[in-house]
Amino acid sequence: MRSIIPVLTVVAAIMALWYAAAVPMNAPWAYDVAKRADIELTFTDLVAATWSQDKPKLPAPHQVGVELWETTVQKNITSKRSLVYHAWITLSATLLGFGMGTVLGIMLAVGIVYNRVMDMSVMPWVIASQTIPILALAPMIIVVLNAVGISGLLPKAVISMYLSFFPVVVGMVKGLRSPEVMQLDQMHTWNASASQTFWKLRLPASMPYLFTSLKVAMAASLVGAIVGELPTGAISGLGARLLAGSYYGQTIQIWSALVMAAALAAVMVALIGLIQRIVLKRMGMAT
Amino acid sequence: ADDVTLQLKWVTQAQFAGYYVALDKGFYEEEDLNVTIKPGGPDIAPVQVLLGGGADVMVDWLPSALAAREKGAPIVNIAQPFNKSGLMLTCLKEHNINAPEDFPGHTLGTWFFGNEIPLLSWMGKLGYETDGSEGGVTIQKINFNVDPLLQKQVECATTMTYNEYWQVIDAGLTPDDLVVFKYEDEGISTLEDGLYTTEENLADPEMTDKLVRFVRASMKGWKYAEENPDEAAEIVLENDQTGAQTEKHQKRMMGEIAKLTAGGDGTLDEAAFDRSAEITMEGGMITKAPEGAWTHDITDKALN
Amino acid sequence: MTDLKDGGLKDAGNPAVTGGAVISAKDLDLTFQTNDGPVHALKGVSLDIEKGDFVSFIGPSGCGKTTFLRCMADLEQPTGGSITVNGVSAAEARAARAYGYVFQAAGLYPWRTIGGNISLPLEIMGYSKTEQRARVARVLELVELAGFENKFPWQLSGGMQQRASIARALGFDADILLMDEPFGALDEIVRDHLNEQLLKLWARTEKTIAFVTHSIPEAVYLSTKIVVMSPRPGRITDVIDSPLPKDRPLDIRETPEFLEVAHRVREGLRAGHGDD
Amino acid sequence: MTDLKDGGLKDAGNPAVTGGAVISAKDLDLTFQTNDGPVHALKGVSLDIEKGDFVSFIGPSGCGKTTFLRCMADLEQPTGGSITVNGVSAAEARAARAYGYVFQAAGLYPWRTIGGNISLPLEIMGYSKTEQRARVARVLELVELAGFENKFPWQLSGGMQQRASIARALGFDADILLMDEPFGALDEIVRDHLNEQLLKLWARTEKTIAFVTHSIPEAVYLSTKIVVMSPRPGRITDVIDSPLPKDRPLDIRETPEFLEVAHRVREGLRAGHGDD
Amino acid sequence: MTAAVQTKRPAWMGWALVALAFAMAAALDLRLVPVLAIWVGGWVVNALIAQRSAARWGGYIIPVIFGVTLLLMWEVGERLFEISDVLLPAPSEIAARFWLSRDILWVDFVQTVIKGALSGFVMGCGAAFLLAVVIDRFPFLQLGLLPVGNFVAALPIVGMAPILVMWFGFDWQSKAAVVVVMVFFPMLVNTVQGLQSSDAMQRDLMRTYAAGYWQTLLKLRLPAAMPFIFNGLKIASTLALIGAIVAEFFGSPIKGMGFRISTSVGQLALDLVWAEIVVAATVGSAFYGGIALLERVVTFWHPSQRGRT
């Protein structure tokens, strides 16, 4: 709560900067238009012109705001022109991919922690997999899945999964290894089985790491869903909006889709944060 | 009903009105077909979808189809609804480019994905280097929109008569501010939106039969669209799932598209094919004249 | 506490006890391989601990006390010699849950309450819920932490955490207790109190206890046998049998016998230090 | 060590010393606001420490010993009363680098070697490189860690780390030493040795020392004055002036005077415990 | 020690599982059998090595064998299942293309990695580091900037890239800008957290010395922050390369890895696409590995570096 004033200050500062930047960035076009119409621009004319272009290089905040308002509040949410509808499409792929990525990530992490061969062989390849540009792979993934008759939500979710399992693996390997030697020795003195050690020690000890990586994974998953929406053709979802906006030079539409995506990510991450706080509190680990 | 899946080369827009009209007006149904239309996008190569089994027919441009064929993809043109090219190069007048002689020293933006071929052939014909060296031009890869032209990052940009050109106009420029070079006029046009399928499909009589019916219904759709452009545009808008298209733009696009399909019945014009293949070869996209890359079988059966 | 002894696992490690020592180490060697050469943590260590013995280990830092205890607990594999616990190998004794171990640091799980921490080994060993509750209550009483059952470890002072960790090791019926400096973090008064309690528990239950400490008075006050160790390589330099009676009020510490034993231990220790 | 005293900053905090106590607390209050209500860590604490005094603080866990020391060091702001150090406010004294502080835990920086850790305050206070080297060598000698200069903290046992942290506080010329249970992790022999060394240093340099401990014999052996504290709220319950001479061999601990003082301290402590 | 906690399952259970897998594969498609056999073979070899050697070289050889196993499965599978080269080329074809196109790959590498990724990485991480130090000094900024920063960091790169290309032009500058945006916040957040990670006692110690702000920063907070800073650098290293490549999808001069990948897909030159992917993965892993190595040197004192090899 105490951060409200600083946040508002920073937001205000960013808005001011944004408005200011819009002027020089959109000015060349404004001058062009003026020249063609053969009029001289005063400074106020210029500012007014740069903040109200149809296809600005940098739209003014209020333009994005108006577009957001018109495409969310003023549209029926089942309409194809509603940003909420597209956000929902993207969100469903995001959540599915996030779920799959989390499960895959945890399974890999358990394998790596419990199996020496996996520990030594898998990790470098997991890292390498993340250095492959996903935008190059995404179409192939879509096509291959298409070929075996899978289309719609799942291919996008697979790409989400591809991006989101990585932070989970890294975090969970660290987390599952976070119990101290002494704590493991204690389990040993009680002759606890491997599964008892996992459920009663390694897993609870890894919780803080899990939640931190889940937050990163959620953001990555959203990016994955959007990337997955590009090569499936501009069908629907925020990615399609970005794409369509880009083909028709609709900067404002791009920006509003962007802001929507960021807001979506922020909400989901905040949700994970909330769950984290509840779980860690019940575990007595809240800070 | 028999299932047929069509893979488009681009997003849902009036460029593909014929197919959407056939779907919407029940022409496919009349042929006992159950057609699915898959929109395309920038990163999807329809050939891959076709070969991967994700589609039975695709819309593609001839140069990229020939290139794919040479790469080992056994695809064949079965019909050619577009008999004119809509490709052109649009320059801002302020850069003083009024004729091909003025190109040297300027930056020309084009889409890649095979769309650069006609431009490269053209430059080759004009005798200009394309690497930005003295006396040549600079070729710049641009995204699929006209921003680089408007932002003056390039001086000329590839546009389609039916789409990007009008985006330039919508941005506030007038035709007087522009100089356009139509590929059709420069004698370097290649065949655009045609229908392609695999050799494997053609070897299968059942499949051929489906394709015959598909082409017949599609051409019916095209003719309907030509005659009722506004209604066709409405149908396209209804099928656009992004909700990003505008009515004004699609109606105008349909008007332009009709000019490209006018006068054709879907049968491939061999002369046009040979010319396109030659230009593609000059551009270096293929190395030898293609063989068996087209067939009249389907159109012959469909139209009689 | 006596009734606890009737619980489940008491007999598990007992078969061979009648025959000899509860813990018997013969010529034990343990060498750690480190990057700057081997460290001889234990060398030629032999010791027999009889049933009901209270044995203290004392010696300078790094002399191998913890290592020796860990060998008994099968937490460390000796590189030479042999060790048996309850007549079987240390590993088998561990599998039979023959001992409770109190580590040098408290090591409570931060995500479990004090009660949850104490019931953890009970859960693992499969005690029933009601049995768990009963035992937790009893041992909390013993270490004077009743009422703190639902607090989390970090809500307690260092000394209280240490006591909770002792309670955890007492919760189940092991005949052997291995304790590594359990009272290090406590002030003198609390320490005296716990010393008394431990002696009482030991007298009542006839457990066998191995106890590491840095405090000479504590070692003398508690033990029937004091083992003095010396470092580099870690070895036993002296084993002192205490002449003190089994029943020991706190003020026994001012008797001449006590001071005499303490003096002997101090001399032994000093000798070990001189070795360096 | 005496020659160290000629170094740079000796006079910094001295102006008012002649007038009165080196450390003077008057009616000190310190209340921590926590989520389940205020904790009165110190309440109405008044104490004068004269130049050259060796004052020990003893009391049950949580009675405010550490808090009191932190107030002297300007690491904690009292919520009431006043405290002066060297006649000026604690903050000014800190700025003048009037004291060295040994924390309850060693707190060495893991990325510096032992030598690097000891020279850290010297770097900050602007000693020359050669001076730094000389001082590091001297204090390492003092705590018997010569030869470990280039080891990293985690390569040392707990006791050695503790000694390094003591050495760090001795490296520069502060007239006041504030030590919070510095010998907690050490075994009896080493502890005795360091007790002796500390007494010698104190006698030689006439430093003023405030020293927290849990051990009654240690408090009695070292101090000219023993302050017994009691918790909830933290306050001083007894101040005992030691009748022992300034020159104290180790075996003074077996004299009746010594035992008499120890007894008095124990009684005071016990009374504090009874309060709960 | 800890390894002993894991109970050993009898060996026959493992073999029974393998046999079952083979039976199932054979039932599905006979061609799956050799593919599976390669997998099992590679696994067994690795298991043997892992058991034999706690030694260092095991750590290098095992991932290599694992990778070779995957490649072999790919190659054999590709041939057996007769997958079209237009969909997925075989590793041998990719290798051949790699060799033939060395000069193209090199030009692309310079354009994308050196000019785009590296410069963006340095600028982004450098700026984030400096801002983190400033933020750390002014808690007001920290309270305000970090939540907003998290929001900005969530802006999907595929949306940002075209905008940045529009702003900064087609050449490497816009690629660097994309990289800067991508690496900025992970680095910022990690550094800020790192600068706060010194514990209370370590800071109190500095207070007792009446150390100044800069002394505390240099001698305490920065060293203590290093593990976190390296975490940030590691994340940034993989992001940098991806960012530069992705940005090229949205406009570029006619060279660069992203350019090549996108145009080659259009031309169905999938072997060249994969050759570029191989370059990207190799460079990315090497970059990551280099930073991990540096981390080991700089933060040798941190428990995570001391404990495990």
Ligand SMILES: Nc1ncnc2c1ncn2[C@@H]1O[C@H](COP(=O)(O)OP(=O)(O)OP(=O)(O)O)[C@@H](O)[C@H]1O
């Ligand atoms: N895991 C290990 N690797 C290498 N050396 C070790 C290890 N554990 C202990 N040592 C070394 O073995 C010797 C004995 O250590 P041990 O912990 O048994 O001492 P200790 O008597 O318990 O000391 P303290 O009183 O400090 O607890 C020491 O020199 C120590 O450095």
Ligand SMILES: Nc1ncnc2c1ncn2[C@@H]1O[C@H](COP(=O)(O)OP(=O)(O)OP(=O)(O)O)[C@@H](O)[C@H]1O
């Ligand atoms: N930062 C803090 N916030 C809240 N309460 C605190 C804080 N620091 C200390 N206390 C409380 O103040 C009281 C005195 O603590 P202090 O650390 O001074 O005790 P101590 O006498 O040094 O105990 P010990 O012997 O365990 O070191 C305790 O009850 C403690 O819980």
Ligand SMILES: Cc1ncc(C[n+]2csc(CCO)c2C)c(N)n1
């Ligand atoms: C894979 C691929 N994507 C886009 C185009 C170019 N193109 C064809 S139609 C069209 C729409 C014009 O409004 C565009 C941009 C292509 N040839 N191949």
Ligand SMILES: [Mg+2]
């Ligand atoms: Mg020990």
Ligand SMILES: [Mg+2]
């Ligand atoms: Mg304290």
